[in-house]
Amino acid sequence: xxxxxxxxxxxxxxxxxxxxxxxxxxxxxxxxxxxxxxxxxxxxxxxxxxxxxxxxxxxxxxxxxxxxxxxxxxxxxxxxxxxxxxxxxxxxxxxxxxxxxx
Amino acid sequence: xxxxxxxxxxxxxxxxxxxxxxxxxxxxxxxxxxxxxxxxxxxxxxxxxxxxxxxxxxxxxxxxxxxxxxxxxxxxxxxxxxxxxxxxxxxxxxxxxxxxxxxxxxxxxxxxxxxxxxxxxxxxxxxxxxxxxxxxxxxxxxxxxxxxxxxxxxxxxxxxxxxxx
Numbered sequence: 001x002x003x004x005x006x007x008x009x010x011x012x013x014x015x016x017x018x019x020x021x022x023x024x025x026x027x028x029x030x031x032x033x034x035x036x037x038x039x040x041x042x043x044x045x046x047x048x049x050x051x052x053x054x055x056x057x058x059x060x061x062x063x064x065x066x067x068x069x070x071x072x073x074x075x076x077x078x079x080x081x082x083x084x085x086x087x088x089x090x091x092x093x094x095x096x097x098x099x100x101x102x
Numbered sequence: 103x104x105x106x107x108x109x110x111x112x113x114x115x116x117x118x119x120x121x122x123x124x125x126x127x128x129x130x131x132x133x134x135x136x137x138x139x140x141x142x143x144x145x146x147x148x149x150x151x152x153x154x155x156x157x158x159x160x161x162x163x164x165x166x167x168x169x170x171x172x173x174x175x176x177x178x179x180x181x182x183x184x185x186x187x188x189x190x191x192x193x194x195x196x197x198x199x200x201x202x203x204x205x206x207x208x209x210x211x212x213x214x215x216x217x218x219x220x221x222x223x224x225x226x227x228x229x230x231x232x233x234x235x236x237x238x239x240x241x242x243x244x245x246x247x248x249x250x251x252x253x254x255x256x257x258x259x260x261x262x263x264x265x266x267x
Contacts, residue, residue, distance in 0.1 A: 002110050002150065004219065008212040010114045010147070014121050014140070016205035021125035023197030024190045029175050030130060033137050036168060037121055040144050047151045052219055058235045064156055065236070068163050069247045073254030075168045079175040080262035086179040087264075095191055 007048035014041035028082045028092045032075065039071045110150055117143035128189050130176050138169050155229045 014037055021034025043064045050060025086092050116139060123136030141164045148157035236244050 001104075002107055004217055005213050006107075006110060006114070007147070007151070009209055010117065012205055012208040012212060013118055014144075016201040016208070017118070017121040017125055019204065020197050020201040023200065024194035025125065026188060026191045027130055029172060029179065030125070030133060030189075032175075033124055033134065033172060036164075036172075037124065037137070037140065040141065040164070043156075044144060044147060047148060047153050047156060051151045051153070053217055058232045061153055061156055061232055062235050062240050064153075065159065065232075066243060066247055068159060069251060072163055072168060073250055075171055076254050076258040077261065079171055080258035082175060083178060083262045092179045 004048060004052040007044060007052075011041040011044040011048070014038075014044070026093045026095055028085070028094050028097075029079070031094065032078045032082070035078075036071060036075060039067060039074075043067050106150060110147070113143045113146040113150070116140075117147065126189070131173070134169065134172050134176055137172070138165055141165050141169065155232055 018034045018037030018041065021037065022031050025031050025034065046060045046064050046067070050057065054060065082092055085097055089097055091097065118140075120136045120138075120140030120143060124133050124140060127133040127136060141160065145157040145160040145165070148154070148160055
């Protein structure tokens with residue numbers, strides 16, 4: 001039997017790697033990928049807690065499915081935004097997209 | 103160490119390796135391939151958690167759809183050759199410190215916490231139970247999610263549409 005803490009620590013590691021990707025990468029698509037990884041680590045947590053703490057219910061899995069739906073919507077809209085920015089600014093580096101900077 | 107624990111360590115190691123490759127590789131295309139490795143390993147983790155349906159959905163939606171979408175995005179926005187930009191921005195040491203600090207805090211808290219574990223783990227809810235839950239108590243969020251997906255699809259089409267005079 002795998003201890004619950006193993007899943008939680010794995011998910012924390014993935015979350016922090018994703019957070020680093022979001023904070024440190026310059027390419028907007030790489031930032032989006034980091035956000036997807038963070039969502040995935042949250043999904044592992046939901047499934048693990050359901051399995052170990054609320055076994056028998058399916059609430060955790062239902063929430064994971066909603067989370068995946070939201071992540072898919074986020075990826076589609078995010079990539080559309082990045083494409084639109086690339087068309088008008090000819091770059092996907094977030095440091096060069098500073099129209100709103102005073 | 104039992105066999106399942108060994109499998110968990112293998113899958114978890116692959117997931118962490120893929121995630122590290124994703125945030126560090128210079129070539130964005132390689133970085134997306136590393137992300138696919140991480141996502142597939144997470145599908146294996148779902149199998150270990152006896153959530154087979156989630157594993158299938160993970161492969162279908164993440165590896166099949168989102169990863170493909172990201173690969174297309176990378177190919178469509180390939181930077182003009184000769185303008186090689188750095189992978190990391192100027193604040194990356196701070197980002198590394200924040201991420202490592204959060205990881206340290208989370209790891210200590212998660213390992214020390216006393217979770218109210220179920221005394222005996224009964225059989226995980228089956229796919230049929232999941233479907234009944236989605237159509238029963240979670241019917242409203244289910245419908246809202248479909249509206250959200252429709253709105254996202256229309257929004258993505260409008261935002262990414264070629265601007266015409």
